[in-house]
Structures are given as C-alpha cells and as structure tokens.
Amino acid sequence: MTTAGLRKSAITGGIATALILAGAAITAAQAKTVKVELTAKEVTVPVDNEGHTMAAWTYNGHVPGPLIRATEGDTIEFTLKNDAANKKSHSIDMHSASADVLTEFASIKPGETKTFSYVPEHAGVFFYHCGSDPMIQHIARGMIGAVIIDPKDPNAMPKADREYVLIEHQIFENPEDVDSMMANKWKRDAFNAVPFQYDPVHDEHATQTLEAKPGERVRIYMVNAGPNEFSGFHPIAGIWDRIYPSGNPKNVMVGMQNYTLAPGDAATFDLISPKEGAYALVNHSMRAALSGAIAIIMFSEKADPTMGHGDKILVR
Ligand SMILES: [Cu+2]
Numbered sequence: 001m002t003t004a005g006l007r008k009s010a011i012t013g014g015i016a017t018a019l020i021l022a023g024a025a026i027t028a029a030q031a032k033t034v035k036v037e038l039t040a041k042e043v044t045v046p047v048d049n050e051g052h053t054m055a056a057w058t059y060n061g062h063v064p065g066p067l068i069r070a071t072e073g074d075t076i077e078f079t080l081k082n083d084a085a086n087k088k089s090h091s092i093d094m095h096s097a098s099a100d101v102l103t104e105f106a107s108i109k110p111g112e113t114k115t116f117s118y119v120p121e122h123a124g125v126f127f128y129h130c131g132s133d134p135m136i137q138h139i140a141r142g143m144i145g146a147v148i149i150d151p152k153d154p155n156a157m158p159k160a161d162r163e164y165v166l167i168e169h170q171i172f173e174n175p176e177d178v179d180s181m182m183a184n185k186w187k188r189d190a191f192n193a194v195p196f197q198y199d200p201v202h203d204e205h206a207t208q209t210l211e212a213k214p215g216e217r218v219r220i221y222m223v224n225a226g227p228n229e230f231s232g233f234h235p236i237a238g239i240w241d242r243i244y245p246s247g248n249p250k251n252v253m254v255g256m257q258n259y260t261l262a263p264g265d266a267a268t269f270d271l272i273s274p275k276e277g278a279y280a281l282v283n284h285s286m287r288a289a290l291s292g293a294i295a296i297i298m299f300s301e302k303a304d305p306t307m308g309h310g311d312k313i314l315v316r
Contacts, residue, residue: 031073038065039081040090040130045142046194047171049205055175056142057088057130063193064167064225065128065145067314072123072152077115084111089132094118095264096126096147107132123151124247125221125266136181136227140172142193144225146266146314148247156249158242160219160270162212162308164315166191168283168293169225184228188292189283192314195292199280202294208315209278210297211307218271218297218308220281221247226263229288234258235271235297236280244268258284273299 041061044053059065070076080092089107097118099105104116129135130143146165151157170186171193180186188195196203198210212218224231240256247268253259261267273279276299283293306312 031071031075033075033077034070035077035079036068037079037081038092039083040086040143041083042086042088047188048195049197049203049207054141054171057090057138058142059130059145062316063142063144064223064314065143067165068128068145068147069150070120070147071150072120075117075119077117079113079115080108081113082108082110086110090130090138090143091132092128093131094126094128094147095266096120096122096124096128096149101131105131120147120149122246122248123149123156124244125149125223125268126246127223127225127264127266129225134178134181137175137178139225139227140170140181140186141175144169144223146221146223148221151249153249157244157268158217158270161216163219163221163313164210164297164308165221165223165313166281166295167193167223167225168231168288169193170227170229170288171195171292181227186228186291189229189288190292191281191295192316196294198295198297198315201280201296202290210281210295210315211303212273212297212299213301213303214273214275214299216272216303217241218273220269220271221266222261222269223266224261224263228263229283229285230263231261231288231293232258232284233261233267233269234282234284235269236282237277238271238273238279240269241272242270244270271297276300 038059045056047054091107126147130138171188173187200206243253245251281295282289
C-alpha cells in the first residue's frame with residue numbers, strides 16, 4: 001500500500017495495515033491500528049563502504065531494522081517471526097511499550113511467530129532490539145532499530161523541515177566472540193551500521209552525506225544502541241537548537257553543544273544552520289568518532305529535496 005493510500009485509509013476510519021516505514025510521516029485525524037511485522041533473519045550485511053560483509057543477525061535483513069512509526073494513541077499490533085532458516089532464538093524488546101518481559105519480550109525459536117499489541121503511552125523516539133541471550137551479541141550483530149511515536153498534538157514541537165534517523169552501535173571484529181564483547185574490545189563504531197557511511201571526508205569510499213538547506217529545521221532522531229558505550233552527541237561547527245530527551249516534546253533543552261545518550265537511550269535533536277556549509281555530527285568520544293561515528297550534514301541551497309523525507313529519513 002502506498003503512503004497516500006495509508007493516510008487516506010487512516011483518515012477515512014479504516015485500519016492502516018503493514019505500516020513499517022522507512023520514513024513517511026502519517027498524521028492521522030484519529031487513533032488507528034498500526035500493524036508492524038518484523039522477521040528475524042540471519043544474513044550477511046555490508047560492514048564498510050567498500051562492500052565487505054559480516055554475518056549479522058537482523059530484523060528484515062537490514063541493520064538497523066526498519067523504522068517503525070506511529071502516533072500517540074495508536075494501537076501497535078506487533079508480530080515477530082523467527083525465520084525457519086535461522087539457527088538461533090530471537091526476540092523483541094520494545095522500549096516504547098509497557099509489556100511483560102517474560103512473555104511478550106521472550107525468545108521464540110526458528111519457525112515460530114508471536115504477536116502482541118500495545119498503546120504507546122508517550123510520544124518520542126525509542127530503541128528496539130533483540131533481548132535474546134546473550135543480549136550483547138544480538139545487539140552487536142545488528143538486531144537494533146528505532147520507533148518514533150509522533151505526538152498527538154501536531155503543534156507540540158516546531159515543524160521539522162527534514163528528519164533523519166541515526167542509530168549508533170559498536171561493531172566487533174568477530175561476531176562469534178562474546179568474550180571480546182564483554183571485554184568491550186570493539187573495532188568500529190557506526191551510525192546506521194556502516195562506519196563513515198555519510199562521511200566522504202574520512203572515507204573516500206563513502207558516497208553520500210545528509211543534506212538540508214540553510215534555515216531549515218533538521219530533526220535528528222538519535223538512538224544509542226551500544227551495546228556498551230555512552231555517546232556524547234555533538235554537531236561540529238553547529239549547536240543543537242533544541243534537544244528533547246527520549247524525544248518527548250515536554251522534555252526540552254535549548255542551545256546545547258552536547259548531550260550524552262546512555263546505551264539504550266534515544267533523543268531528538270533539532271539543528272538549524274544559518275548559512276551554507278557542513279557540520280559533522282559526532283560521538284565526541286574521539287575513539288568512537290575516529291572509528292566511524294561521524295556523519296556529515298551538508299547545508300546547501302541545492303540540497304536534494306528528497307533527502308530527509310520518506311524513505312530518506314533512514315538513509316541506507
Ligand atoms: Cu536476536
């Protein structure tokens with residue numbers, strides 16, 4: 001179903017189906033049921049800009065998993081499938097839900113499916129991840145993603161001109177070596193799974209940057225997936241206009257240079273550049289930044305109008 005079709009269906013009182021979006025905002029006039037289906041898949045994924053791959057554990061075959069988006073007051077009808085071809089048990093831990101860790105968040109075996117529903121109680125940006133044992137490995141191997149719950153009141157926050165999702169996590173040399181994960185011997189750090197994915201300054205193989213125009217309000221949803229490191233998120237050459245811890249419009253901070261996200265935390269960061277040029281969004285821990293946690297955002301009057309909208313909110 002197209003985004004326009006979903007929006008029409010929601011407004012006319014129908015039930016929006018299969019709403020797993022890499023982006024598109026749905027502003028429904030009334031609460032709706034949002035069906036989300038994730039399938040655990042054990043596949044190889046790119047681990048750098050040159051195309052090297054890693055044996056990953058994923059949701060729907062990508063790291064990070066799909067962006068899940070709903071509006072405060074909606075009902076999320078969630079289904080997890082564990083692909084029959086997998087070897088491991090997997091699960092879901094939804095930070096946006098109040099649930100039962102022993103049943104709804106419990107592991108399922110390959111070939112099994114589980115479903116549960118919840119109504120998100122708070123607007124914001126939230127982490128989701130696999131909680132199966134050992135959790136450190138399921139997170140490090142890629143079972144991570146973001147949920148955005150838009151506020152019911154469309155005027156609760158200033159309108160964003162563009163939106164981007166960045167999910168930071170550490171990558172280990174050997175995905176089988178849980179001891180190295182417990183010892184925190186990670187090799188690379190990345191936004192959205194690939195180190196320097198949006199940074200052609202530090203990696204000549206990078207092919208893209210984030211984009212916006214001067215004067216636009218750029219809203220960045222940043223999730224710190226860990227599994228181990230805190231992240232001091234800073235826009236080099238800029239300043240955060242507003243920060244909303246956990247993305248809740250009631251938690252607002254202004255004029256911030258840096259904000260620390262604990263492992264498993266998330267926040268919404270607003271940025272406005274008065275002029276053309278580039279900012280570098282970094283985890284200001286230099287080991288993390290120089291290991292891949294840098295994303296360039298280019299401010300230009302010629303910015304690609306598709307960037308920061310639709311499926312270019314989580315830029316792959
Ligand atoms: Cu898992």
